[in-house]
Amino acid sequence: MKKRLVFLCVVMTAMALCFGGSTAFAKMYKFSGGPSGGTFQYYASAITSLTKDSMKGSGIKVLASSSGGSIENIRLINANRAQMAVAYSGHVFQARNGKLKNDDRKYENVLAMCYFYGAPAQLVVKAKSDIKKTTDLQGKRVGVGNAGSGAAANCELFFTELGIWENVDRRFQGYRAAADAFKNNQLDAFWVFVGYPNASVIEAALQTDIRLIDVYKDAEEIGMFKKYPYFSKVVIPAGTYKGVDEPTNTFQDSSLWVASPSLTEEDAYKLLSTVFSDEGLKFMVETHKSAKAMSIENGIKGIITPLHPGAEKFWREKGVLK
Numbered sequence: 222m223k224k225r226l227v228f229l230c231v232v233m234t235a236m237a238l239c240f241g242g243s244t245a246f247a248k249m250y251k252f253s254g255g256p257s258g259g260t261f262q263y264y265a266s267a268i269t270s271l272t273k274d275s276m277k278g279s280g281i282k283v284l285a286s287s288s289g290g291s292i293e294n295i296r297l298i299n300a301n302r303a304q305m306a307v308a309y310s311g312h313v314f315q316a317r318n319g320k321l322k323n324d325d326r327k328y329e330n331v332l333a334m335c336y337f338y339g340a341p342a343q344l345v346v347k348a349k350s351d352i353k354k355t356t357d358l359q360g361k362r363v364g365v366g367n368a369g370s371g372a373a374a375n376c377e378l379f380f381t382e383l384g385i386w387e388n389v390d391r392r393f394q395g396y397r398a399a400a401d402a403f404k405n406n407q408l409d410a411f412w413v414f415v416g417y418p419n420a421s422v423i424e425a426a427l428q429t430d431i432r433l434i435d436v437y438k439d440a441e442e443i444g445m446f447k448k449y450p451y452f453s454k455v456v457i458p459a460g461t462y463k464g465v466d467e468p469t470n471t472f473q474d475s476s477l478w479v480a481s482p483s484l485t486e487e488d489a490y491k492l493l494s495t496v497f498s499d500e501g502l503k504f505m506v507e508t509h510k511s512a513k514a515m516s517i518e519n520g521i522k523g524i525i526t527p528l529h530p531g532a533e534k535f536w537r538e539k540g541v542l543k
Contacts, residue, residue: 247282250484253303255290256367256395260415260511261307261476262287264337267508268305268496275495281488291371292321294479299328304484305492309340309371309414310475311451313526322374332529334478334493335536336522338416338511341455341473342375345403345422346410348430348464355380355439359388364399364411372396372414375474379436382443396421404428416476416511418461426463433457437470446472451523475523482529489531497535517541 252268255261262285269285286303288294294306295316308331315321316328346352352361358380365380366372373393380386392399392408399411400421413419425431437454446452457469480489495501497517505512520541521528528536536542 247280248485248488249282249284250304250488251302252283252285253288253294253297253306254285255288255294255307256370256397257287258395258397258400258419258421259290259372259413260338260340260419260509261290261294263509264307264476264478264505264512267505267512268492270508271501271504272492272495275498275501276491279491281491283492289367289369290373291476292316292374293369295328295331298479298481299330301330301481301483304481305334306479307337307476308479309375310477310523310525311449312371312374312474313477313479314451317526322377330481331479331526332482332532333521333524333526334480334489334529334532335497335520336515336524337476337478338514339453339455339473340371340415340476341417341457341471342379342436343413343415343417343419343422343457343471344410344434344436345413345425346432346434348432350409350432352410352434355434355436356383356385358410359385360390361409362390362392362407364392364394364396364402364408365389366393366399366412366414367395368393370395371474372412375414376412378449379440379445382445382448383439397424400425410434414474416509416514417457418510422462426465430464431462433462433465433469433471435470437472440472451475451525477524477526479526480529480532484529484531486529486531486534489529490535493532493535497539 254265265285291308297303319325319327365376402408455473
């Protein structure tokens, strides 16, 4: 009897070691960011690192992955091939309503968690270039972002409204590759659509003298903001990039944290609680300066997309959602 009791204790202990730990059955959630060197990827990696350090024993594990950007992320979320991602507010709105370019499907499984930051258009040219306005890009070699990315989609939208999309020598490549090609004189300009300062633009400015084009003026003249009201004016401060000593007018969309319904309400609530703690917000700003825009007060700023149930609970408790 005694031997049987000892044997039973050994078996139960082994089972506890194998299955009893809180991380033994940790739920794995994939967080899709963006191209290497882009702000989206910084956010995905930051939340992965933050949750790894601050949510030990929670049963939640987040894994960052790169992607083409906003539109690819929307498709990944809708298909549950990623459970969380970063996407532009305008693209989420279009996708949920079946209005993406050449795609009338309705991506109704994409839900909002929170506002991250404003993502401004940044059109980079050489300081001594004869390109003074966006329409001067006709016949020029321009890095427009990865194919399928939000940057490329917004570039196509803007350039099409200006009537120059078909007349630009478009190069579909990520920010880092575009910056390298630019400083090697393989591009005349490149476009990024991310929070500032952007690492790839910083790198380009360290290697060659640059200017930023005032794209806000060009967009305003063609009535773009009446047609696409989710865009808004923003000014990139002087000194953001080496050699750019004047403020630059541009326009921006809002970048959002989005999630799939497969992210449970409880886990969504826990993740938001971790990220929007004092320690979490400090860590996000240390990772990328654009996270200064993140706060409880700005939590659902400009969001017109349905909230994830866990996010709805969180923001209601914080008094932001009435």
